Amino acid sequence: MAIRMLDIQAQLVPIQDQLEAAATKVLRRGHFVLGEEVEALEHELATYCGARYGVGVASGTDALLLALAAVGVTRGSQVITTPFTYVATVQAVTHLGATPVFVDIDPQTFNLDAEQVQRAVGRRTKAIIPVHLFGQCAEMDPICDLAARRGLAVVEDSAQAVGATYHGRGACSLGHLGCLSFYPTKNLGACGDGGMVLTNDEELYQRLRLLRVHGRADGYFYLIDGFNSRLDEIQAAFLRVKMRGLREYTAARQRNAALYDELLADLPQIRTPYVPAHNVHVYHQYSIIAERRDDLREYLKAHGIDSAVYYPLPLHQQEIYRHFRRRLPVAEWTCQHILALPIAPEVVTTDGVRTVSEAIRAFYRK
C-alpha cells in the first residue's frame, strides 16, 4: 500500500457528520462573513494559544500582512526574517513596500539564528518575523529582548505551529502578534482559506479589527486605510468542529514523531529533528537531514512512499529576491539535505512509521 504525505479526505471522514451539521447551521442562519462562528473561534483559539484576542482574516498570508500593517510597517521599513520559509512570510513584507532582510538559520532547529538577527538590526528596521518552522517555536527570548531594547515589533509566523509551546507559553502569545494559517493542509485546516492574528495587546487588537474591514468603523466612515480580509462563517464553523479534536490530532503526530526518532536514532546518515527541552513541537512536518537526500527520496518513491522537500531553494536565492546578494550558507545547505517524511495520523500510524523507517534503513544498507 502506498504511503502518501497527506490525505485530507481521510482526515475528514470521522467528523463528516459534524462538518455537515455545522455547514447546515450556517446556511440556515444566512450570515456568511464575520459573525458568531468567527467570534467564537477567535475566543477558542486565543485561549488555546494563550493569547487574549483573536482576529479572523482571509488567509495566513493576510494575517501576516495585517499584522505588519498594524505595527506600522510601511514603504521604506525593513523587516528581518528567515530565508528558509514559505514565500508568504516575505511577500507580506514586500506587499507593504517594505524590504525583507534575510538572516541565516540555526542548523539544528532550522529557525532564525537570534545572534544574527541582532547584527542585522539597522536604522530602518521596524519588525522581526520569526517563523516557527515545521511546528516548533524559534528561540524567542533573545529575539523579544532585542526587540524590546530596539523598539521593534515581533510578528510570529505560526502558520505551521498551532499549539506549539516555548517555555510553556503558546506560539502566537510570545511576540506582539502571532499569525495562523488555516490552509487545508495545516494542522488546523479549514475547507478553504482562512487565517487569524492573535495578540495580547488591546490596542493592536482594535486596529486589526479595523484593518480587516477597509479601516471602517460603523457605517461608511473610515478611520484608517485598511484591507478586505474577512473570515467566512462556514470556515469558522468547520474549524470549530476540527478544534475539538486538535489536541488528540497533535498528540498522534507527536507519537509518530517519537517512534521515528526511536527507529532512526542509530542511523549515522540521518539527523532526526532536534527539539530543545523547553519546546513542544507539533510536527506540522517531520523533517530529517539526510545524506544522499535525492537518491533516498527516489528509493522511497520506488517503494510506494512519498516524501517532500520543504524547501528546495531558500528565498534569498529565488528569482524574485535576487537583489539580496549575501550568502546564507546554513539555509542553502539545509535546502540540499532536508526531507519531510509522512507524519499525519491519517496517513501513518505505528505500522506506517515502521514501514517508512525500515525502507530508509534498507536504502542506507545498500
Ligand SMILES: Cc1ncc(COP(=O)(O)O)c(C=O)c1O
Ligand atoms: C510559514 C508559513 N507562512 C505563511 C503561510 C501562508 O498561509 P496561507 O496559505 O494561509 O496564506 C504558510 C502556509 O501556507 C506558511 O507555511
